[in-house]
Amino acid sequence: MKYHTRQRDAVLRFFMDHGDRCFTAREVYDAVDAGEATVFRAITALTESGLLKKYASGSGRGDSATYQYNACGSRTDHIHLKCEHCGGLIHMDCSFMATILAHFLDEHGFAVDCGKTVIYGLCENCRKEEEPHA
Amino acid sequence: MKYHTRQRDAVLRFFMDHGDRCFTAREVYDAVDAGEATVFRAITALTESGLLKKYASGSGRGDSATYQYNACGSRTDHIHLKCEHCGGLIHMDCSFMATILAHFLDEHGFAVDCGKTVIYGLCENCRKEEEPHA
DNA sequence: TTCAATGCAAAGCTTTTGCATAAAG
């Protein structure tokens, strides 16, 4: 990762332009003009640098990992909420977070790893869609 | 899953006997006397029934999913904390949980899916080990 | 000119499937 290339720029730009969605390596490969191995190498590098967030699906046949642009980079002081319906990534940056983390630590002796933790559920919009008669 | 077989019993018993740890399908296959496909079929069935919890690692080559016994079965009203160091699974069944879920819902419009969410971090014992001079 | 990045094709792993056989009920 010492030189600057057209392919790597294209991969990063693709993720930045669709920051609200997840993509498999295959989808990125289909979207940008670069070889398959190059796409994997670029995605791996971006993930390691913190610019991409990786979501591992079930492993093995027919189930590939997905990646999403992570605007906050390597900051790890807030929790991510991920909507299971629309795939949106919400950055929970509110003050109550500190209270939650303190509770886990004080009452359960558990130090939360914000960088690795993702809370799954349904976001506001998708809840409305899924329960039209509530 | 209509008949009762020695192989499926063995797989379930293996997980129950080591409820504190995660195993890959390969490890289970090495430990119990059953074919590879049978092990996968048994694990899949147990996971679907809620008796096993699945942790998907990165997909593809060299990275396999792991499974762990989930004593609480299909109950989904509490959150799981997983220690990244010892692999232990903590069932957070305290009353503050309701407060947390309410906050997510009221302030962020986000309905947490407890069944799918796992909070990663370091448990009490492992924190002490990792920071001997604190 | 030099050293890193690309791309293709081949290799590697995990998981699934097909099908004949064995076992459960």
Added chain:
DNA sequence: CTTTATGCAAAAGCTTTGCATTGAA
């Protein structure tokens, strides 16, 4: 006796690697 589970081997799919070539600085 009928129906489901097993097991082997082959297939499938995602990701990585080797190596010659291209491109960046």
